[in-house]
Amino acid sequence: MNKALNRAIVATGLILAATAAQADTADKRIALSNNYAGNSWRQAMLKSWDTVTKQAVADKVVAAADPFTTAENQVTEQAAQIQNMILEGYDAIVINAASPDALNGAVKQACDAGITVVSFDGIVTEPCAWRIAVDFKQMGKDEVLYLKDKLPSGGNLLEIRGLAGVFVDDEISKGIHEGVTENPQFKIVGSVHGDWAQDVAQKAVAGILPSLPADIVGVVTQGGDGYGAAQAFKAANRPTPVIIMGNRQDELAWWKEQKDATKYETMSVSIAPGVSTLAFWVAQQILDGKEVQKDLVVPFLRIDQDTLEKSLETTEKGGVANTEYSLEDAQKVIAGK
Known part of the structure:
Protein backbone atom coordinates (compact mmCIF):
# COMPACT_ATOMS: atom_id res chain seq x y z
CA MET A 1 0.00 0.00 0.00
CA ASN A 2 2.82 2.38 0.91
CA LYS A 3 4.52 1.80 -2.45
CA ALA A 4 1.25 2.31 -4.28
CA LEU A 5 0.57 5.45 -2.30
CA ASN A 6 4.05 6.75 -2.99
CA ARG A 7 3.61 6.14 -6.72
CA ALA A 8 0.30 8.00 -6.62
CA ILE A 9 1.88 10.92 -4.80
CA VAL A 10 4.74 11.06 -7.31
CA ALA A 11 2.33 10.89 -10.25
CA THR A 12 0.18 13.64 -8.74
CA GLY A 13 3.27 15.75 -8.20
CA LEU A 14 4.31 15.33 -11.83
CA ILE A 15 0.87 16.37 -13.01
CA LEU A 16 0.86 19.40 -10.77
CA ALA A 17 4.37 20.33 -11.93
CA ALA A 18 3.35 20.06 -15.57
CA THR A 19 0.24 22.15 -14.89
CA ALA A 20 2.31 24.75 -13.08
CA ALA A 21 4.77 24.90 -15.98
CA GLN A 22 1.89 25.64 -18.33
CA ALA A 23 0.01 27.95 -16.00
CA ASP A 24 1.86 31.10 -17.07
CA THR A 25 0.55 30.89 -20.65
CA ALA A 26 -2.44 28.55 -20.38
CA ASP A 27 -4.81 31.54 -20.42
CA LYS A 28 -2.87 33.54 -23.03
CA ARG A 29 -4.24 34.25 -26.51
CA ILE A 30 -1.98 34.61 -29.55
CA ALA A 31 -3.05 35.93 -32.97
CA LEU A 32 -1.38 35.53 -36.36
CA SER A 33 -1.51 38.59 -38.64
CA ASN A 34 -0.70 37.49 -42.19
CA ASN A 35 -0.66 39.88 -45.14
CA TYR A 36 -0.97 37.47 -48.07
CA ALA A 37 -2.01 33.89 -48.84
CA GLY A 38 -1.90 33.76 -52.63
CA ASN A 39 0.76 31.09 -53.21
CA SER A 40 1.71 27.59 -52.08
CA TRP A 41 4.35 28.82 -49.63
CA ARG A 42 1.84 30.97 -47.75
CA GLN A 43 -0.71 28.16 -47.78
CA ALA A 44 1.89 25.77 -46.33
CA MET A 45 2.82 28.41 -43.74
CA LEU A 46 -0.81 28.70 -42.61
CA LYS A 47 -1.22 24.92 -42.57
CA SER A 48 1.87 24.52 -40.38
CA TRP A 49 0.55 27.19 -38.01
CA ASP A 50 -2.80 25.38 -37.81
CA THR A 51 -1.22 21.98 -37.15
CA VAL A 52 1.14 23.08 -34.40
CA THR A 53 -1.06 25.65 -32.66
CA LYS A 54 -4.16 23.47 -32.53
CA GLN A 55 -2.14 20.89 -30.62
CA ALA A 56 -0.76 23.59 -28.33
CA VAL A 57 -4.31 24.76 -27.56
CA ALA A 58 -5.44 21.15 -27.00
CA ASP A 59 -2.51 20.66 -24.61
CA LYS A 60 -3.52 23.88 -22.78
CA VAL A 61 -0.19 25.54 -23.49
CA VAL A 62 -2.17 28.59 -24.68
CA ALA A 63 -5.87 29.41 -24.73
CA ALA A 64 -6.04 30.39 -28.41
CA ALA A 65 -3.86 30.84 -31.49
CA ASP A 66 -6.13 32.44 -34.08
CA PRO A 67 -4.89 33.11 -37.65
CA PHE A 68 -6.05 36.11 -39.70
CA THR A 69 -5.11 36.94 -43.31
CA THR A 70 -5.87 40.20 -45.09
CA ALA A 71 -7.74 40.04 -48.39
CA GLU A 72 -5.10 42.13 -50.15
CA ASN A 73 -1.41 42.75 -49.57
CA GLN A 74 -2.10 46.26 -48.29
CA VAL A 75 -0.37 47.98 -45.39
CA THR A 76 -3.48 49.94 -44.43
CA GLU A 77 -5.58 46.78 -44.25
CA GLN A 78 -3.02 44.94 -42.14
CA ALA A 79 -2.59 47.95 -39.83
CA ALA A 80 -6.35 47.94 -39.27
CA GLN A 81 -6.20 44.19 -38.63
CA ILE A 82 -3.54 44.67 -35.95
CA GLN A 83 -5.56 47.45 -34.33
CA ASN A 84 -8.55 45.11 -34.17
CA MET A 85 -6.35 42.51 -32.46
CA ILE A 86 -5.38 45.12 -29.87
CA LEU A 87 -9.06 45.82 -29.20
CA GLU A 88 -9.74 42.08 -28.99
CA GLY A 89 -7.21 41.87 -26.15
CA TYR A 90 -4.75 39.34 -27.55
CA ASP A 91 -1.65 38.82 -25.42
CA ALA A 92 0.68 38.37 -28.40
CA ILE A 93 0.58 39.05 -32.12
CA VAL A 94 2.72 37.04 -34.52
CA ILE A 95 3.03 38.96 -37.77
CA ASN A 96 4.14 38.32 -41.34
CA ALA A 97 4.26 41.95 -42.39
CA ALA A 98 3.43 43.66 -45.66
CA SER A 99 6.17 46.22 -44.99
CA PRO A 100 9.17 46.40 -42.66
CA ASP A 101 8.43 49.97 -41.55
CA ALA A 102 4.96 51.10 -42.68
CA LEU A 103 3.29 48.98 -39.97
CA ASN A 104 5.51 50.31 -37.19
CA GLY A 105 2.81 52.66 -35.91
CA ALA A 106 0.32 49.84 -35.40
CA VAL A 107 3.03 47.60 -33.93
CA LYS A 108 4.01 50.34 -31.45
CA GLN A 109 0.36 50.69 -30.45
CA ALA A 110 0.28 46.96 -29.71
CA CYS A 111 3.46 47.13 -27.65
CA ASP A 112 2.15 50.15 -25.73
CA ALA A 113 -0.95 48.09 -24.91
CA GLY A 114 1.30 45.45 -23.35
CA ILE A 115 1.07 43.03 -26.29
CA THR A 116 4.08 40.96 -27.36
CA VAL A 117 4.76 41.32 -31.11
CA VAL A 118 6.90 38.75 -32.95
CA SER A 119 7.50 39.27 -36.68
CA PHE A 120 8.81 36.60 -39.05
CA ASP A 121 9.54 36.25 -42.77
CA GLY A 122 8.20 39.75 -43.49
CA ILE A 123 9.72 41.39 -40.42
CA VAL A 124 9.12 44.84 -38.93
CA THR A 125 11.73 47.37 -37.79
CA GLU A 126 9.85 48.79 -34.79
CA PRO A 127 12.32 48.28 -31.87
CA CYS A 128 9.67 46.96 -29.48
CA ALA A 129 9.01 43.92 -31.71
CA TRP A 130 10.94 40.70 -32.08
CA ARG A 131 12.17 39.52 -35.49
CA ILE A 132 12.74 36.01 -36.88
CA ALA A 133 14.28 35.85 -40.34
CA VAL A 134 16.74 34.14 -42.57
CA ASP A 135 19.45 36.17 -44.24
CA ILE A 271 12.80 29.71 -46.03
CA ALA A 272 10.74 26.85 -44.56
CA PRO A 273 7.04 27.78 -44.30
CA GLY A 274 7.04 26.25 -40.83
CA VAL A 275 8.95 29.30 -39.58
CA SER A 276 5.47 30.49 -38.54
CA THR A 277 5.48 27.76 -35.88
CA LEU A 278 8.86 28.92 -34.61
CA ALA A 279 7.41 32.43 -34.27
CA PHE A 280 4.47 31.00 -32.32
CA TRP A 281 6.73 29.23 -29.84
CA VAL A 282 8.97 32.28 -29.48
CA ALA A 283 5.90 34.37 -28.63
CA GLN A 284 4.78 31.72 -26.13
CA GLN A 285 8.20 31.70 -24.49
CA ILE A 286 8.23 35.50 -24.18
CA LEU A 287 4.77 35.37 -22.59
CA ASP A 288 6.16 32.70 -20.25
CA GLY A 289 8.75 35.18 -19.01
CA LYS A 290 11.79 33.93 -20.93
CA GLU A 291 14.50 36.36 -21.96
CA VAL A 292 14.65 36.39 -25.76
CA GLN A 293 16.94 38.57 -27.87
CA LYS A 294 15.13 40.83 -30.33
CA ASP A 295 16.67 39.38 -33.50
CA LEU A 296 16.76 35.65 -34.20
CA VAL A 297 18.19 34.16 -37.38
CA VAL A 298 17.28 30.72 -38.76
CA PRO A 299 18.98 29.00 -41.71
CA PHE A 300 17.26 28.77 -45.07
CA LEU A 301 16.31 25.36 -46.39
CA ARG A 302 18.49 24.35 -49.34
CA ILE A 303 18.09 21.32 -51.62
CA ASP A 304 20.94 20.17 -53.84
CA GLN A 305 21.31 17.58 -56.58
CA ASP A 306 22.07 14.77 -54.13
CA THR A 307 19.20 15.56 -51.73
CA LEU A 308 16.48 16.14 -54.34
CA GLU A 309 14.83 12.71 -54.22
CA LYS A 310 14.67 12.59 -50.42
CA SER A 311 13.21 16.10 -50.24
CA LEU A 312 10.63 15.34 -52.93
CA GLU A 313 9.50 12.19 -51.11
CA THR A 314 8.61 14.19 -48.00
CA THR A 315 6.94 17.11 -49.82
CA GLU A 316 3.21 16.69 -50.41
CA LYS A 317 1.77 17.33 -53.86
CA GLY A 318 1.05 21.02 -54.30
CA GLY A 319 3.04 21.83 -51.17
CA VAL A 320 6.49 23.08 -50.20
CA ALA A 321 9.51 21.40 -48.64
CA ASN A 322 9.08 22.26 -45.00
CA THR A 323 10.21 22.08 -41.39
CA GLU A 324 7.83 22.57 -38.48
CA TYR A 325 9.27 23.66 -35.14
CA SER A 326 8.62 22.30 -31.67
CA LEU A 327 8.92 24.09 -28.34
CA GLU A 328 12.30 22.42 -27.88
CA ASP A 329 13.44 23.69 -31.30
CA ALA A 330 12.44 27.21 -30.33
CA GLN A 331 14.29 26.96 -27.04
CA LYS A 332 17.44 25.94 -28.94
CA VAL A 333 17.08 28.88 -31.32
CA ILE A 334 16.56 31.24 -28.38
CA ALA A 335 19.66 29.82 -26.73
CA GLY A 336 21.65 30.37 -29.92
CA LYS A 337 22.03 26.66 -30.61
Whole structure:
Protein backbone atom coordinates (compact mmCIF):
# COMPACT_ATOMS: atom_id res chain seq x y z
CA MET A 1 0.00 0.00 0.00
CA ASN A 2 2.82 2.38 0.91
CA LYS A 3 4.52 1.80 -2.45
CA ALA A 4 1.25 2.31 -4.28
CA LEU A 5 0.57 5.45 -2.30
CA ASN A 6 4.05 6.75 -2.99
CA ARG A 7 3.61 6.14 -6.72
CA ALA A 8 0.30 8.00 -6.62
CA ILE A 9 1.88 10.92 -4.80
CA VAL A 10 4.74 11.06 -7.31
CA ALA A 11 2.33 10.89 -10.25
CA THR A 12 0.18 13.64 -8.74
CA GLY A 13 3.27 15.75 -8.20
CA LEU A 14 4.31 15.33 -11.83
CA ILE A 15 0.87 16.37 -13.01
CA LEU A 16 0.86 19.40 -10.77
CA ALA A 17 4.37 20.33 -11.93
CA ALA A 18 3.35 20.06 -15.57
CA THR A 19 0.24 22.15 -14.89
CA ALA A 20 2.31 24.75 -13.08
CA ALA A 21 4.77 24.90 -15.98
CA GLN A 22 1.89 25.64 -18.33
CA ALA A 23 0.01 27.95 -16.00
CA ASP A 24 1.86 31.10 -17.07
CA THR A 25 0.55 30.89 -20.65
CA ALA A 26 -2.44 28.55 -20.38
CA ASP A 27 -4.81 31.54 -20.42
CA LYS A 28 -2.87 33.54 -23.03
CA ARG A 29 -4.24 34.25 -26.51
CA ILE A 30 -1.98 34.61 -29.55
CA ALA A 31 -3.05 35.93 -32.97
CA LEU A 32 -1.38 35.53 -36.36
CA SER A 33 -1.51 38.59 -38.64
CA ASN A 34 -0.70 37.49 -42.19
CA ASN A 35 -0.66 39.88 -45.14
CA TYR A 36 -0.97 37.47 -48.07
CA ALA A 37 -2.01 33.89 -48.84
CA GLY A 38 -1.90 33.76 -52.63
CA ASN A 39 0.76 31.09 -53.21
CA SER A 40 1.71 27.59 -52.08
CA TRP A 41 4.35 28.82 -49.63
CA ARG A 42 1.84 30.97 -47.75
CA GLN A 43 -0.71 28.16 -47.78
CA ALA A 44 1.89 25.77 -46.33
CA MET A 45 2.82 28.41 -43.74
CA LEU A 46 -0.81 28.70 -42.61
CA LYS A 47 -1.22 24.92 -42.57
CA SER A 48 1.87 24.52 -40.38
CA TRP A 49 0.55 27.19 -38.01
CA ASP A 50 -2.80 25.38 -37.81
CA THR A 51 -1.22 21.98 -37.15
CA VAL A 52 1.14 23.08 -34.40
CA THR A 53 -1.06 25.65 -32.66
CA LYS A 54 -4.16 23.47 -32.53
CA GLN A 55 -2.14 20.89 -30.62
CA ALA A 56 -0.76 23.59 -28.33
CA VAL A 57 -4.31 24.76 -27.56
CA ALA A 58 -5.44 21.15 -27.00
CA ASP A 59 -2.51 20.66 -24.61
CA LYS A 60 -3.52 23.88 -22.78
CA VAL A 61 -0.19 25.54 -23.49
CA VAL A 62 -2.17 28.59 -24.68
CA ALA A 63 -5.87 29.41 -24.73
CA ALA A 64 -6.04 30.39 -28.41
CA ALA A 65 -3.86 30.84 -31.49
CA ASP A 66 -6.13 32.44 -34.08
CA PRO A 67 -4.89 33.11 -37.65
CA PHE A 68 -6.05 36.11 -39.70
CA THR A 69 -5.11 36.94 -43.31
CA THR A 70 -5.87 40.20 -45.09
CA ALA A 71 -7.74 40.04 -48.39
CA GLU A 72 -5.10 42.13 -50.15
CA ASN A 73 -1.41 42.75 -49.57
CA GLN A 74 -2.10 46.26 -48.29
CA VAL A 75 -0.37 47.98 -45.39
CA THR A 76 -3.48 49.94 -44.43
CA GLU A 77 -5.58 46.78 -44.25
CA GLN A 78 -3.02 44.94 -42.14
CA ALA A 79 -2.59 47.95 -39.83
CA ALA A 80 -6.35 47.94 -39.27
CA GLN A 81 -6.20 44.19 -38.63
CA ILE A 82 -3.54 44.67 -35.95
CA GLN A 83 -5.56 47.45 -34.33
CA ASN A 84 -8.55 45.11 -34.17
CA MET A 85 -6.35 42.51 -32.46
CA ILE A 86 -5.38 45.12 -29.87
CA LEU A 87 -9.06 45.82 -29.20
CA GLU A 88 -9.74 42.08 -28.99
CA GLY A 89 -7.21 41.87 -26.15
CA TYR A 90 -4.75 39.34 -27.55
CA ASP A 91 -1.65 38.82 -25.42
CA ALA A 92 0.68 38.37 -28.40
CA ILE A 93 0.58 39.05 -32.12
CA VAL A 94 2.72 37.04 -34.52
CA ILE A 95 3.03 38.96 -37.77
CA ASN A 96 4.14 38.32 -41.34
CA ALA A 97 4.26 41.95 -42.39
CA ALA A 98 3.43 43.66 -45.66
CA SER A 99 6.17 46.22 -44.99
CA PRO A 100 9.17 46.40 -42.66
CA ASP A 101 8.43 49.97 -41.55
CA ALA A 102 4.96 51.10 -42.68
CA LEU A 103 3.29 48.98 -39.97
CA ASN A 104 5.51 50.31 -37.19
CA GLY A 105 2.81 52.66 -35.91
CA ALA A 106 0.32 49.84 -35.40
CA VAL A 107 3.03 47.60 -33.93
CA LYS A 108 4.01 50.34 -31.45
CA GLN A 109 0.36 50.69 -30.45
CA ALA A 110 0.28 46.96 -29.71
CA CYS A 111 3.46 47.13 -27.65
CA ASP A 112 2.15 50.15 -25.73
CA ALA A 113 -0.95 48.09 -24.91
CA GLY A 114 1.30 45.45 -23.35
CA ILE A 115 1.07 43.03 -26.29
CA THR A 116 4.08 40.96 -27.36
CA VAL A 117 4.76 41.32 -31.11
CA VAL A 118 6.90 38.75 -32.95
CA SER A 119 7.50 39.27 -36.68
CA PHE A 120 8.81 36.60 -39.05
CA ASP A 121 9.54 36.25 -42.77
CA GLY A 122 8.20 39.75 -43.49
CA ILE A 123 9.72 41.39 -40.42
CA VAL A 124 9.12 44.84 -38.93
CA THR A 125 11.73 47.37 -37.79
CA GLU A 126 9.85 48.79 -34.79
CA PRO A 127 12.32 48.28 -31.87
CA CYS A 128 9.67 46.96 -29.48
CA ALA A 129 9.01 43.92 -31.71
CA TRP A 130 10.94 40.70 -32.08
CA ARG A 131 12.17 39.52 -35.49
CA ILE A 132 12.74 36.01 -36.88
CA ALA A 133 14.28 35.85 -40.34
CA VAL A 134 16.74 34.14 -42.57
CA ASP A 135 19.45 36.17 -44.24
CA PHE A 136 17.42 36.75 -47.39
CA LYS A 137 20.14 38.87 -48.94
CA GLN A 138 22.63 36.04 -48.56
CA MET A 139 20.08 33.62 -49.97
CA GLY A 140 19.92 35.68 -53.18
CA LYS A 141 23.68 35.97 -53.33
CA ASP A 142 24.08 32.21 -52.88
CA GLU A 143 22.08 31.68 -56.07
CA VAL A 144 24.68 33.63 -58.04
CA LEU A 145 27.54 31.85 -56.24
CA TYR A 146 26.03 28.52 -57.28
CA LEU A 147 25.85 29.69 -60.89
CA LYS A 148 29.44 30.94 -60.65
CA ASP A 149 30.61 27.42 -59.81
CA LYS A 150 28.37 25.75 -62.40
CA LEU A 151 28.80 28.30 -65.18
CA PRO A 152 32.26 29.83 -64.66
CA SER A 153 32.12 31.57 -68.05
CA GLY A 154 29.05 33.50 -66.92
CA GLY A 155 26.36 34.75 -69.28
CA ASN A 156 22.96 36.41 -69.37
CA LEU A 157 20.54 35.99 -66.47
CA LEU A 158 16.82 36.56 -66.09
CA GLU A 159 15.67 37.64 -62.61
CA ILE A 160 12.22 36.70 -61.33
CA ARG A 161 11.31 38.78 -58.31
CA GLY A 162 8.59 38.17 -55.73
CA LEU A 163 5.80 40.41 -54.49
CA ALA A 164 6.57 44.06 -55.18
CA GLY A 165 7.08 46.28 -52.15
CA VAL A 166 7.67 43.45 -49.69
CA PHE A 167 10.85 43.34 -47.58
CA VAL A 168 11.66 39.73 -48.58
CA ASP A 169 11.53 40.56 -52.29
CA ASP A 170 13.81 43.57 -51.86
CA GLU A 171 16.39 41.70 -49.78
CA ILE A 172 16.67 38.65 -52.06
CA SER A 173 16.98 40.93 -55.10
CA LYS A 174 19.71 42.96 -53.36
CA GLY A 175 21.64 39.76 -52.73
CA ILE A 176 21.29 38.66 -56.36
CA HIS A 177 22.51 42.01 -57.67
CA GLU A 178 25.38 42.09 -55.18
CA GLY A 179 26.41 38.64 -56.37
CA VAL A 180 26.34 39.78 -60.00
CA THR A 181 28.35 42.91 -59.16
CA GLU A 182 31.02 40.71 -57.60
CA ASN A 183 30.87 38.31 -60.56
CA PRO A 184 30.66 40.58 -63.63
CA GLN A 185 30.86 37.61 -65.99
CA PHE A 186 27.09 37.50 -65.37
CA LYS A 187 24.64 40.13 -66.58
CA ILE A 188 20.97 40.50 -65.62
CA VAL A 189 19.26 41.26 -68.93
CA GLY A 190 15.67 41.22 -67.71
CA SER A 191 13.61 41.31 -64.52
CA VAL A 192 9.93 40.52 -63.87
CA HIS A 193 7.74 40.06 -60.81
CA GLY A 194 6.34 36.57 -60.39
CA ASP A 195 4.61 37.20 -57.03
CA TRP A 196 6.06 33.88 -55.74
CA ALA A 197 3.35 32.13 -57.77
CA GLN A 198 3.84 29.66 -60.64
CA ASP A 199 1.05 30.97 -62.87
CA VAL A 200 2.02 34.64 -62.43
CA ALA A 201 5.68 33.84 -63.08
CA GLN A 202 4.88 31.85 -66.23
CA LYS A 203 2.90 34.74 -67.73
CA ALA A 204 5.54 37.30 -66.77
CA VAL A 205 8.41 35.27 -68.23
CA ALA A 206 6.43 34.53 -71.40
CA GLY A 207 5.84 38.26 -71.79
CA ILE A 208 9.49 39.29 -71.49
CA LEU A 209 11.20 36.42 -73.35
CA PRO A 210 10.72 37.85 -76.88
CA SER A 211 12.69 40.95 -75.87
CA LEU A 212 15.60 39.04 -74.30
CA PRO A 213 18.80 37.71 -75.92
CA ALA A 214 18.63 34.12 -77.14
CA ASP A 215 21.42 32.94 -74.85
CA ILE A 216 19.92 33.05 -71.34
CA VAL A 217 22.14 30.78 -69.24
CA GLY A 218 20.38 31.10 -65.89
CA VAL A 219 17.24 32.23 -64.09
CA VAL A 220 17.58 33.58 -60.56
CA THR A 221 14.36 33.36 -58.59
CA GLN A 222 12.68 33.74 -55.21
CA GLY A 223 10.47 30.67 -54.89
CA GLY A 224 7.24 29.48 -56.48
CA ASP A 225 8.41 30.67 -59.87
CA GLY A 226 10.85 28.05 -61.16
CA TYR A 227 8.29 25.68 -62.68
CA GLY A 228 6.43 28.57 -64.32
CA ALA A 229 9.69 29.82 -65.81
CA ALA A 230 10.47 26.35 -67.19
CA GLN A 231 7.05 26.16 -68.82
CA ALA A 232 7.49 29.60 -70.40
CA PHE A 233 10.86 28.67 -71.91
CA LYS A 234 9.38 25.41 -73.23
CA ALA A 235 6.38 27.18 -74.79
CA ALA A 236 8.74 29.66 -76.48
CA ASN A 237 10.77 26.74 -77.86
CA ARG A 238 13.90 28.07 -76.20
CA PRO A 239 16.68 26.07 -74.51
CA THR A 240 16.10 25.54 -70.79
CA PRO A 241 18.64 27.51 -68.74
CA VAL A 242 19.75 26.66 -65.21
CA ILE A 243 16.69 27.71 -63.21
CA ILE A 244 17.13 28.15 -59.46
CA MET A 245 14.17 26.53 -57.70
CA GLY A 246 12.29 27.56 -54.54
CA ASN A 247 11.42 24.27 -52.78
CA ARG A 248 7.88 23.98 -54.18
CA GLN A 249 6.71 20.47 -54.98
CA ASP A 250 5.96 21.26 -58.63
CA GLU A 251 9.47 22.66 -59.05
CA LEU A 252 11.11 19.65 -57.39
CA ALA A 253 9.01 17.20 -59.45
CA TRP A 254 9.93 18.98 -62.71
CA TRP A 255 13.59 19.05 -61.67
CA LYS A 256 13.58 15.30 -61.00
CA GLU A 257 12.01 14.61 -64.40
CA GLN A 258 14.74 16.63 -66.10
CA LYS A 259 17.45 15.09 -63.96
CA ASP A 260 16.30 11.56 -64.89
CA ALA A 261 15.97 12.45 -68.57
CA THR A 262 19.00 14.67 -69.23
CA LYS A 263 21.01 14.85 -65.95
CA TYR A 264 19.77 18.44 -65.57
CA GLU A 265 21.40 20.13 -62.57
CA THR A 266 20.30 23.01 -60.37
CA MET A 267 19.65 23.84 -56.72
CA SER A 268 16.65 24.95 -54.69
CA VAL A 269 16.45 27.31 -51.72
CA SER A 270 13.80 29.01 -49.60
CA ILE A 271 12.80 29.71 -46.03
CA ALA A 272 10.74 26.85 -44.56
CA PRO A 273 7.04 27.78 -44.30
CA GLY A 274 7.04 26.25 -40.83
CA VAL A 275 8.95 29.30 -39.58
CA SER A 276 5.47 30.49 -38.54
CA THR A 277 5.48 27.76 -35.88
CA LEU A 278 8.86 28.92 -34.61
CA ALA A 279 7.41 32.43 -34.27
CA PHE A 280 4.47 31.00 -32.32
CA TRP A 281 6.73 29.23 -29.84
CA VAL A 282 8.97 32.28 -29.48
CA ALA A 283 5.90 34.37 -28.63
CA GLN A 284 4.78 31.72 -26.13
CA GLN A 285 8.20 31.70 -24.49
CA ILE A 286 8.23 35.50 -24.18
CA LEU A 287 4.77 35.37 -22.59
CA ASP A 288 6.16 32.70 -20.25
CA GLY A 289 8.75 35.18 -19.01
CA LYS A 290 11.79 33.93 -20.93
CA GLU A 291 14.50 36.36 -21.96
CA VAL A 292 14.65 36.39 -25.76
CA GLN A 293 16.94 38.57 -27.87
CA LYS A 294 15.13 40.83 -30.33
CA ASP A 295 16.67 39.38 -33.50
CA LEU A 296 16.76 35.65 -34.20
CA VAL A 297 18.19 34.16 -37.38
CA VAL A 298 17.28 30.72 -38.76
CA PRO A 299 18.98 29.00 -41.71
CA PHE A 300 17.26 28.77 -45.07
CA LEU A 301 16.31 25.36 -46.39
CA ARG A 302 18.49 24.35 -49.34
CA ILE A 303 18.09 21.32 -51.62
CA ASP A 304 20.94 20.17 -53.84
CA GLN A 305 21.31 17.58 -56.58
CA ASP A 306 22.07 14.77 -54.13
CA THR A 307 19.20 15.56 -51.73
CA LEU A 308 16.48 16.14 -54.34
CA GLU A 309 14.83 12.71 -54.22
CA LYS A 310 14.67 12.59 -50.42
CA SER A 311 13.21 16.10 -50.24
CA LEU A 312 10.63 15.34 -52.93
CA GLU A 313 9.50 12.19 -51.11
CA THR A 314 8.61 14.19 -48.00
CA THR A 315 6.94 17.11 -49.82
CA GLU A 316 3.21 16.69 -50.41
CA LYS A 317 1.77 17.33 -53.86
CA GLY A 318 1.05 21.02 -54.30
CA GLY A 319 3.04 21.83 -51.17
CA VAL A 320 6.49 23.08 -50.20
CA ALA A 321 9.51 21.40 -48.64
CA ASN A 322 9.08 22.26 -45.00
CA THR A 323 10.21 22.08 -41.39
CA GLU A 324 7.83 22.57 -38.48
CA TYR A 325 9.27 23.66 -35.14
CA SER A 326 8.62 22.30 -31.67
CA LEU A 327 8.92 24.09 -28.34
CA GLU A 328 12.30 22.42 -27.88
CA ASP A 329 13.44 23.69 -31.30
CA ALA A 330 12.44 27.21 -30.33
CA GLN A 331 14.29 26.96 -27.04
CA LYS A 332 17.44 25.94 -28.94
CA VAL A 333 17.08 28.88 -31.32
CA ILE A 334 16.56 31.24 -28.38
CA ALA A 335 19.66 29.82 -26.73
CA GLY A 336 21.65 30.37 -29.92
CA LYS A 337 22.03 26.66 -30.61
